[in-house]
Structure formats: C-alpha cells, structure tokens
Amino acid sequence: MKILMLGWELPPHNSGGLGVACYHLSKALAQHGASIDFILPYSARHSNVDYMNVHAATKLTPLHRFGAMGAYDNKGVDILDLDQVDMRDLQTMRGLQKRYIKYVERFVRKTGSPDVIHAHDWLTIEAGLRAKELTDAPLIVHVHATEFDRAGSHNGGNPIIHEIEYNGLMMADRIIAVSNITKQIIVQKYGIPADKIEVIHNAIDVDSFGDYEYDRRTYRYLEVLKNEGYTVVSTITRFTAQKGLVQLMRGAARACERYDRFAFLFAGDGDQRDELIQLSTDLGISDKVFFSGFVRGKQWRDAYSVSDVFVMSSVSEPFGLTALEAAHHDTALIITKQSGVGEILQSVLRYDFWDTEKLADQLVALATSPALRDSLKRNVKNEYARISWNDVAEKCIHVYNNMKTGEVNE
Missing domain, CATH: 3.40.50.2000 (Glycogen Phosphorylase B;)
Incomplete structure (x- = not known):
C-alpha cells in the first residue's frame, strides 16, 4: 500500500x-x-x-x-x-x-x-x-x-x-x-x-526507549529531598492554557497546606511560564516548585525517573502520550477526567481539571500511602502493556x- x-x-x-x-x-x-x-x-x-x-x-x-x-x-x-x-x-x-x-x-x-x-x-x-x-x-x-x-x-x-x-x-x-x-x-x-x-x-513502544540509566545528578537537589522523605510530583508539558497548569499550581498549594513534604517539578516551557512562576510566589510555595525549562533526550527521561507522581492536569487532552511515558518510568498517575488516555488506563486517579480540592486530596493520599502509590504503578504497567x-x-x-x-x- x-x-x-x-x-x-x-x-x-x-x-x-x-x-x-x-x-x-x-x-x-x-x-x-x-x-x-x-x-x-x-x-x-x-x-x-x-x-x-x-x-x-x-x-x-x-x-x-x-x-x-x-x-x-x-x-x-x-x-x-x-x-x-x-x-x-x-x-x-x-x-x-x-x-x-x-x-x-x-x-x-x-x-x-x-x-x-x-x-x-x-x-x-x-x-x-x-x-x-x-x-x-x-x-x-x-x-x-x-x-x-x-x-x-x-x-x-x-x-x-x-x-x-x-x-x-x-x-x-x-x-x-x-x-x-x-x-x-x-x-x-x-x-x-x-x-x-x-x-x-x-x-507506547517501550522498545524505542532503548538502554537508559537514570542519572541522579540531573535533578540532584530533588534526589536530596526524596531522601529526606519528600514526594516529587511532576508534570512535563507545554505551558499553555490547554494544560491546566494554573489549576495544578493551586491544587499543589492546597496539598502543601495539608502535608509539607512535597516538591513539584514543572518541566517544559510556553507562554504561561512567567505567570506560573509568579503564581507559585503568590501562593507561597515557590520554595517547593522547580522549573526545569524545556527538556528532551536524557533530561526528559530523568524528569520522569525522579518523579514519584505524574500529573496530567489538562483542561482538554485528546489523548496524552506523556501519561504512558510517565507510567513506563515507574510513576503513579493522576489525570483529569478530560484526558483521553483515561479511556485505556484504569489504575490512575482522576479529577475534573477545575477541582483543585480533589487534586490536593489525591496528592496527599499518594504522598502518605506508599502502598497505594506502588499499587497504581504496578497495575498501570500491566494495562499499557496490552496496547x-x-x-x-x-x-x-x-x-x-x-x-x-x-x-x-x-
């Protein structure tokens, strides 16, 4: 053909x-x-x-x-x-x-x-x-x-x-x-x-990822925080209105009010970058939010690997390949109900993009329950392996x- x-x-x-x-x-x-x-x-x-x-x-x-x-x-x-x-x-x-x-x-x-x-x-x-x-x-x-x-x-x-x-x-x-x-x-x-x-x-084609060894030096400070009991929550995306990052930042702030051992990695770039940096300051969590800039290659994979939890906060996400990529790198997933990838993944936590209170609850639940986090990681791998x-x-x-x-x- x-x-x-x-x-x-x-x-x-x-x-x-x-x-x-x-x-x-x-x-x-x-x-x-x-x-x-x-x-x-x-x-x-x-x-x-x-x-x-x-x-x-x-x-x-x-x-x-x-x-x-x-x-x-x-x-x-x-x-x-x-x-x-x-x-x-x-x-x-x-x-x-x-x-x-x-x-x-x-x-x-x-x-x-x-x-x-x-x-x-x-x-x-x-x-x-x-x-x-x-x-x-x-x-x-x-x-x-x-x-x-x-x-x-x-x-x-x-x-x-x-x-x-x-x-x-x-x-x-x-x-x-x-x-x-x-x-x-x-x-x-x-x-x-x-x-x-x-x-x-x-x-997802897991074979395409090839041989890879996580370099803990890339996000050394986050690794130090993890050793002190912090939960690293990441998002890797374009910084645009579609991705719901303002709501994610507000949900992160609410989660920090209930549990103080969080570190948030915002990997990417876009027209909302300055707004998000200012918002983290306004919400009083600038010391817990890290902006890496646009990442690809090894830094991109290291961003997944340093993470305990990956959040897809999109207002409207037709599919969301990054969720599959994050799951492959052994993270628990939180996705919005407006994300198409949720049609093929069940072992994830879901919330409406605007519901920052529920997002905060889910973040705290994963941070305080290693058993829940490990269960989601294990089960979601079985799900994406079928596609x-x-x-x-x-x-x-x-x-x-x-x-x-x-x-x-x-």
Whole structure:
C-alpha cells in the first residue's frame, strides 16, 4: 500500500506528542508492508527513520518559528484565504502552509496517485484536500487535537483554524480521532456524523526507549529531598492554557497546606511560564516548585525517573502520550477526567481539571500511602502493556481497506 503521509514534525525535532505519534504510527505501518512518503515543512536529518521516505517542503530548519515549525502556535494565524498569502513569506504560518501545499502539489504530480492520503491535524488539512483533488485518492484526516483543545475552551480558539478544521473534516473520506473525547468534540462542535469517525487510541513502544540509566545528578537537589522523605510530583508539558497548569499550581498549594513534604517539578516551557512562576510566589510555595525549562533526550527521561507522581492536569487532552511515558518510568498517575488516555488506563486517579480540592486530596493520599502509590504503578504497567502501535497500524489499515471497498467501520 502506497501512503502519502502529511505531517508537521518528527522526533527528534518535535515539540510535542504529534511528532511522536506520527513516528511510531508510520513505523508500524511500514512493518506491515506500507510504502510511505512523509512530507515535512522543514529540512533536517532523521537518522532513526529508515522505514519510509521523508521529504522536506522547504530548506528551513526545525527551529524556525521557535521549534518544530510552530506546530502548536495558533494565535498568529490571521489569514484564511490562501490566494492572499505570499508563499515566499515563510515568517507567517499561512505562508509556510502555502509553500507546503505547493510542494505537495508538485510531489503528487511527479509521483502519481497514492492509495491513501493521511493528513495529521489542521496544519496539513489543506494540503491533504489539494492532494485529494489532484489524485482522487481517499483522504483520512487524523485528529490529534482540535482548536477547541488547544484553546483550553470548548467555546474558544482561532476562528480561522476552526474553519480550516471544519472544511477538512467535512471533505475527508474518513476521520481518525485519538479518543472518544475527541470524537464527541468533532460531532458536537463541527456537526460531523459519528459514523464517519473511527476512534483509534495511541500507544507506547517501550522498545524505542532503548538502554537508559537514570542519572541522579540531573535533578540532584530533588534526589536530596526524596531522601529526606519528600514526594516529587511532576508534570512535563507545554505551558499553555490547554494544560491546566494554573489549576495544578493551586491544587499543589492546597496539598502543601495539608502535608509539607512535597516538591513539584514543572518541566517544559510556553507562554504561561512567567505567570506560573509568579503564581507559585503568590501562593507561597515557590520554595517547593522547580522549573526545569524545556527538556528532551536524557533530561526528559530523568524528569520522569525522579518523579514519584505524574500529573496530567489538562483542561482538554485528546489523548496524552506523556501519561504512558510517565507510567513506563515507574510513576503513579493522576489525570483529569478530560484526558483521553483515561479511556485505556484504569489504575490512575482522576479529577475534573477545575477541582483543585480533589487534586490536593489525591496528592496527599499518594504522598502518605506508599502502598497505594506502588499499587497504581504496578497495575498501570500491566494495562499499557496490552496496547501497541502494531494494533494501531492494523486498525488504520482496516480503515484504509474499508475506504477502498466502500464499507464503513463498525
């Protein structure tokens, strides 16, 4: 099967879970015999990607637009009509997208029609529609997050991106959503028929983590606190409204009022960074909160490993790969009820993102009950061990084949 895969980032040049999911999905599809052409908006080496052909739509580096081509930058998008966009202006997202679309046009004219076009999120939807128009190949739109998720509000976000998403979802032959939460947003907010949407959850490839030895020197001070009986609570994420970090900070403060041996690690960066630093001071817990900045590679894995508890505090999280990654590094999980990963994990504690009192109760319970913490760690590993990217690939192939035969998945 010949697949034209349209994405915006791949590891190690990713700024979030989108690139990780695309990497593992494509690898699993290739292992099933798929021939994949993956088009990126930037040019870079991907030394671990030898299972598919990676094409660069521009000569820009992955650091353009502050990392991974601004994959999560939705605020500066202010032009809808591509006819008004100068594709030579690669300083704007719409200019970059137009250049990407033109590259896809040239590519399909040169290589011919694929068996399927698989486009990931709003960034590549328009290119997918253009490829479909030129080749008449079926188009799958894979929704990892909607603009409602990124805005942290089911009534907010950039109206231009909403329109791009709506047009793409309406014109797609089939839609893949990463969770039932995401499917319901697509149905309720965009009016898409539910039977057009297939829910395929993400997975984790533990083999991809390879050999790793935790370096206790990376977070030496936190290790000292752990030796003194402190519980290290972490979150590793982008510092945006979607991630519910203000509520997490307030819940942390309430937990510290009830139990004083907490240390909180906020690993990541984003437009809320200064606000969160100030909030920790205002709440009187600045001595218990540590900001590492953006982490990747060894520091990223060490951040998981130093943690006793991992919190996914998202206001709206379509899936949440970081929860699976944290569980693999032996942490107990607390996630919001608004997180899609909770559809496949049961051995976790849950709370509504706004309920800082319940979050505080759960933090204290895990800090004061090693037995509860160890039970959650042990059981959640058994749960995520039952899912794999191979299963995800098989479900995608089933969708592809059903489109070719005109059937609808149940």
